[in-house]
Amino acid sequence: MTVYKALTIAGSDSGGGAGIQADLKTFQELGVFGMSAITAVTAQNTLGVQGVYPLSAEAVAAQIESVATDLGADAVKTGMLFSAEIIRTVAEQVKKHQWERVVVDPVMIAKGGAPLLQEEAVAALKEALLPLALVITPNIPEAEALTGVAIRTMDDRREAARLLHRMGARYVVVKGGHDDEGEETVDLLYNGSEFSYFKSKRIDTRHTHGTGCTFAAAVAAELAKGRHPVDAVGTAKAFVQSAIAHPLGIGHGHGPTNHWAYRQYGE
Ligand SMILES: Nc1ncnc2c1ncn2[C@@H]1O[C@H](COP(=O)(O)OP(=O)(O)O)[C@@H](O)[C@H]1O
Ligand SMILES: Cc1ncc(COP(=O)(O)OP(=O)(O)O)c(N)n1
Secondary structure, three states, X not given: OOOOEEEEEEEEEOOOOOHHHHHHXXXXXXXXXXXXXXXXEEEEEOOEEEEEEEOOHHHHHHHHHHHHOOOOOOEEEEOOOEOHHHHHHHHHHHHHOOOOOEEEOOOOEOOOOOEOXXXXXXXXXXXXXXXXXXXXXXXXXXXXXXXXXXXXXXXXXXXXXXXXXXXXXXXXXXXXXXXXXXXXXXXXXXXXXXXXXXXXXXXXXXXXXXXXXXXXXXXXXXXXXXXXXXXXXXXXXXXXXXXXXXXXXXXXOOOEOOOOHHHHHOO
């Protein structure tokens, strides 16, 4: 039996909806063995982020080395990286282990407004990590912060995607969850020459905590199995749609998505 393996390098969400926890659940649901290197511990629940406790860059590097030198990884996903120092360490590790199937989810701010990346670390993300990404998955505010383009229209999104591709990411997905106009959510994908659009019915719900992590983790899981990035994005869109459409209804705020919905109910 071939065992496909994916490594997530991200923050821990004690509430289980986002971060490392969302990534590992998604890997498992898509039939991929999940491994983790934790960058920061957050005290977090459906009401917000109550605390952020970063690990040292040395601790992050040690976790990655442990995975790389024994188990290996077919794909790698990065999420909350918190500081420029951790970003540079992760970039060095990606290069050292010659990982190519790398998904960079440039996590900056939680939906409730809590910062998960220091402001001065945005430059390091652009310079050190973005050029190593096979797929980058910013939401609209993250694409704006990385490119300086104010995104109001689909044309603006295409412009931001072109710039992100020019910075070195081979496939750019500018997700549409924050564009609350229209009946559909549209994720735009750019491969350097053409655009494709992944559309689904917009679900009217407040239970969207962790959608971005779940989406990027699903892309990484599919890449780990050897899928083409475009097919991986298609599966990720269907996975997250099902996870939002079948909410668990837990917690008192913005609840987590349902990571087993895709397996249980399909798309
Ligand atoms: N209300 C919604 N209905 C359907 N899909 C959604 C909804 N909100 C977000 N999504 C999808 O969830 C994924 C994450 O989107 P987004 O909210 O833009 O990212 P983030 O969680 O990083 O802010 C995308 O595939 C997006 O299309
Ligand atoms: C530890 C941790 N990492 C990432 C996030 C952001 O997750 P995201 O999928 O963008 O979902 P929201 O926080 O925006 O609901 C996080 N919250 N915690």
